[in-house]
Amino acid sequence: MQELRDLASFLEQGETQRVTSLTQQLLDAGISPQLILNDGLIAGMAVVGEKMRNGDMYLPEVLQSAGAMQASLKLLRPHLAREGVQSRGKVLMGTVRGDMHDIGKNLVGIMLQGAGFEIVDLGLNVTPEKFLEAIQDHQPAVVALSAMLTTTMLNMKSTIDLVRAAGLSPNVRIIIGGAPVNQNYADQIGADGYARDAVLAVDKVKQLLGISR
Amino acid sequence: MNNRYTQALNGQKPDRVPFLPAIYEHKAWFVGETPSKVSRDSHLLIGALTAEYERVRPDALTIGVDVYNVEAEAVGCKVTYYDDGDNSVPAISPQAAIFHGPEDISSLTIPDPRKAGRMPMLIDVARTMARTLGKEIPLRGAVSGPFSLAAHLAGPQQLFLLTMMQPGIVKELLGFAAEVIKLYGSAFIEAGCGVVMFDSYASSDLLPPEMYQKLVLPPTRRIVDHFHEMGARDIPLIIGGNTTPLLDAYLDTGANNILCDAKADPQKFLEKCSAQKRAFRRNLDSAHFEDSTPAETKDRALKSLMASNGYPGFILGTGVLPYGTPLTHLIAIREAIDEFCR
Secondary structure, eight states: OHHHHHHHHHHHTTOHHHHHHHHHHHHHTTOOHHHIIIIIIIHHHHHHHHHHHTTSSOHHHHHHHHHHHHHHHHHHHHHHHHTTOOOOOEEEEEEBTTOOOOHHHHHHHHHHHHTTOEEEEOOSSBOHHHHHHHHHHHOOSEEEEEOOSHHHHHHHHHHHHHHHHTTOTTTSEEEEESTTOOHHHHHHHTOSEEOSSHHHHHHHHHHHTTOOO | OOOHHHHHHTTOOOSSOOEEEEOSGGGGGGGTOOHHHHTTOHHHHHHHHHHHHHHHOOSSEEEOSSTTTHHHHHHTOOOBOOOTTOOOOOBOOGGGOOOOSGGGGGGOOOOOTTTSTTHHHHHHHHHHHHHHTTTTSOEEEEEEOHHHHHHHHHOHHHHHHHHHHOHHHHHHHHHHHHHHHHHHHHHHHHTTOEEEEEOGGGOTTTSOHHHIIIIIHHHHHHHHHHHHHTTOOOOOEEOOSOOGGGHHHHHHTTOSSEEEOTTSOHHHHHHHHHHTTOOEEEEEOGGGGGTOOHHHHHHHHHHHHHHTTTOTTEEEEEEEOOTTOOHHHHHHHHHHHHHHHO
């Protein structure tokens, strides 16, 4: 549908006004909010993710697109709720102890919300103990750990070790992301997954939860 | 005087490749204290620098622990320090941003390095180190680069968005940041040290190179030129991540000793830096130290050295070393250098 392709294109260009205007137009025309989300917003962000990975888009543009997505989601949410669209699962996220970087985490949160997940965001500088307490309180399906520095990535391991020692796995799956980490590191510290960027983080969460679409 | 580093900066081949491991918060480990404590205590910092020199024998020293925070703190951002033996690095939360819009520009004040925040303490340390070790090894006071300082003042996410939505405001903020850095860096030079500038928020992993060129290069150039006028001949500029796309602008800053981080292309750096007779530091990825043996680190170091093709301006370094990194990896890198240069 051309209008959904247009929506994806406006999102890619970070044109928040045009994204929200077209979202409202489509809703008024009776188009399914799930379709708007999947074929408009998520499709657009997938292109953004690909371009960022290839070095064709940089953080300021990605943030603009994410902002446009967030604005559109705000319009879609009540309609999704009315359609009885259920949360696909709860994801608990945070930047590990000693780390004050949150841009990547925030992008992952926006993308996961867009994909239908409920997010509990613990914020920055989260100790292993706080993660554990939050897991016990919120019972998430997935925990997403973020670190931006070689100094702080070590706290991903201490968080995972604490969670495992508390006997909470395998019900809680843990994924990691951030500039200094990679799949090797994820394997080494016993994480269930690693994602290179926000778009791939959604794919990884779906994969871990056995969600095909 | 250990002239190795200075010789590399001058394009003269030293007796061996200079070694510059990135020891910032890890300094505190040498005196058995936390980064939060050492970053706020001149005696502890002097002890840490001296111990780093004696145990690691790098070819230059950096006077700084949390190298990105000092100017922002002096302008008014709150730094989170850690107590009770916590080894986390002091940091500024995005929520501590003090610049929220154009109306805030006029209320920002350039801090006086003799009085503001930790600036006087660090200048005092620089002065002492210049007296005690200044004749033995090059010393550089750590200063922020303009984009990274602006990122703390505005909040990083907000600053990146502003580069798209209100570049004029970003230009003003970067102009303010440049004045702060010029004054602070000048104090280090007057204390008898050099300066090393850190600006990793401007990395081309994050910011488009054309935006660096348009917004960040002019104030950076002004800072470097100012330090040159103050008598500091060579200003290293550290921008982490894959800065290969940024290389031309990086060299246009006038900095000497630019960073070829682990993810950047060493061949491109070698080609362009040798054409402009500029030194560069090639980093070994410190993230590997967690899961590698010293022998594997030595092997990686040798590969990097061989790829340098004997370029006189080549310096070998590491990514930032986490607090408590065992010395075995640094010893392995030194062995690789000694072997390569025999």
